[in-house]
Amino acid sequence: MDTAEFDLIVIGAGPVGENVADRAVQGGLSVVIVESELVGGECSYWACMPSKVLLRAGAALRGARDAPGAGVAGAVDVAAVLRRRDEIVHDWNDAGQVEWLQGAGIELVRGHARITGEREVTVDGERVLRARHAVAVCTGSAALLPDIPGLVDAAPWTSREATAVREIPESLVILGGGVVACELATAYASFGCAVTVLARSRLLGGMEPFAGDRVATALRTAGVDVRTGVDAQRVTRSGSRVTVELGDGTRVAASEILVATGRTPRTGDVGLDAVGLEPGAWIDVDDTMRVRGSEWLYAVGDVTHRALLTHQGKYQARAAGDVIAARAQGVAVDDAPWGRHVATADHAAVPQVTFTDPEVASVGLTEAAARKAGIAVRVLDYNLSWVAGASTHSARYDGTARAIVDEDRGVLVGATFVGPDVAELLHSATIAIVGEVPLRRLWHAVPPYPTLSEVWLRWLEEYDR
Template sequence: MRGTDVYDVVVVGGGPGGEVAAARTARAGLTTVLVEKEAVGGECSYRACVPSKALLRPGAVRNAARAVDGARQAVTGPLDPAAVLARRDRFTGRGDDTGQADWLQSAGVTLVRGHGRLDGERRVTVTGADGGVRTLYARNAVVLAPGTRPALPPVPGIDRVGAWTSREATTADAVPDRLVVIGGGIVACESATAWSSLGASVTLLVRDRALLTDWEPCAGEEVTRGLSALGVTVRFGVSATRVRRDPATGEAIVDTDDGSSLVCDEVLAAVGHRPRTDDLGLDTVGLPSGETLPVDDTCRVPLPHGDWLYAVGDANGRAPLTHMAKYQARACAAAIAERAAGRRPAAGPHQPWSAAADRTAVPQAVFTHPEIARVGLTERAAREAGLPVRVVQYRTDEVVGAALHADGYRGLATLVVDEARQVVVGCTLTGPMATELIHTATVAVVGEVPLDRLWHAVPAFPTVSEVWLRLLEAYGL
């Protein structure tokens, strides 16, 4: 095609999902080009998962040391904010994506810088920083992996005061003396944990009556307890009604619906993200803009004119987490390779081109104090799905390995069991090591391991993992 660069696969978006999809299709022998306007690696690498965990880890290490007598006496000082921020910057490179771009090249993927959008069937136009436009054509597939942008709540003035979003919460160069966080989800809880550990006075405004309302209630209760222990003020049932800055002092003022006003240095809006599907040219192929895209288990978008469009990660809304975007990308790439070879990917949840687990076995790890983690269904979700479930709980602190791990260890393990099939369909853990323990539950859920077989997976003594034995004993085995 004159004036058009032709590839087998065109990937729009260079975040975790786009990177993996591109590398996998290239490895399958398909010529692949990836289009990225900002930094290769996406939000996760520079403004989300990686920097947030780098900010949270020093406080977690200090808390872990202080939880063991003998080590406690050696840890008496506060964190060094400058050192913590510098360590974070070593992980993010302050947005420099040279390493990620080099990795793409080594994987055989062509990188094109610019904003990509669909321009009809199999066509993507790329507008570069200089305004020049380049057209790419995909013989086999276009994969949309545009990621998300932080959302702002409909609070008057919040768009005019320089409010933080998740981006500023993970990239700020100084610790605010006073921080007001609007929200009660994961970003709000982790941000409150990180910045309070660095010395900020943090107030959390939570519209609901609990934190993390789509989790098991015990998770929100434990995080609330942990935040309070860190000195965070958590105000439930309170919403911001207006935000403004005092022009004389530069201080932010947050008015609330209970009649109070909070004076602070920074305001963080942690109310979620929106998929970047509003400027992708979806209308040129008959799809509505600004919405998540429906996909099948191979991440293919159903179109009346061919099997060529795919969407992974936040764009399809099935499981908007970094690790699940990568999982979807692996399945998507395998399906593209199958179809490119003239084969029809066989149906089935355990095929390499199926991302079916993103409906039933999505693991989540939250690095608050204490840590919480979950996989699969909550009790409420399982019952709403019509499953005959039984819930089993066991206090992790009653396990010898947990008591050895930390003095005053506090944690709770919750299993949701499908009584008809005698398999685990959900698990929630709270307490130290919860984020590292959850993968065992993920294997049990994905593998649909019968409880009487899981009984023979004997946990080593004395480890925190012995909670699995105790849970099965509590169930009656």
């Protein structure tokens, strides 16, 4: 067999794998990355990037309609949106990403990688790669298909098919109530597609309850049939129609069905069994991203099940690439909480934006999670429409901001914003939480007027009462 040796072998060339490799190269290591699909991964071609393009036109049109005097009418130009999507994903061609790898000094091997021994990876059963120091599994996650009779035979869409669509179906039924379900329901409704959302519980279940409620109301206003507390019992396809039978005996029919009920790790065939781990399972790691019980195997990103978000995966990747290089060269490892070589923020300071109408931006703990953790909680709620920046934004601005305060320490531990354009508020809240900035100190961080950021002043005024 053809063999080669490197300091580090990275399996998976999505954003996470790319960043692990890049940080390790910058740390002086030789690195090879193995990819069986497109360099750039799920986020670049089927998730984050194309989905936001599908959402953007509808959001811009709604924003213009809400601005008095804009005089905007009409509908989303779907063909133009899909053309822009194709540009963003480079027509599913990864030549640009490959060029970046080469420029960064990272070698690329195309093919399916499996761990076949200690510090050993075999590609397509033909080429053996050996690592002097480490192997990092960065293969991400895939859509989870629930065990519903008839579902697989009905040829369901996942987020991949939904973001890569060539023609918008007349109607679409979506199974699930999470971020993917809500974002794609928003996008497809803006295209004129008749959308039905079927969720077992409320929408956006892991967030503050008012966030999911507001999104459900907005989706219904946009013409989406939102049904919560329902279970799909059977799915059948007959020609161009899919029918979903629900637990209450009712049926929903549509042209296509999209499954957005969760994610599963792409670890089923990467050779975990060769190192005593369970194939197809999430991989347990410490805060340096090293697999527990191993000296040389790392796992980074979705496969760890810590925070299934691209930006958090890249954050983990920075820590992992740096610590792999440090350990390889005998440099001191900074693995204390908030140290350079750990991913501490994944435990309690994970930011996320749901690009629905309205947007939902959240970071840290919800009220329920904070109370469950035994924190002395104080909740600060504020109506964003009362902020001067909101009144200049739209005469119909409607939004809510919630801060979760740890009363014992006088610091913020969670924040949720719901409303138009609230995504840009999120990073300031993330900094306050990660930095454990005392609320008394935040009085001296003066928000500009008139902007939505003035909500920080309103929170502080409420806190002082």
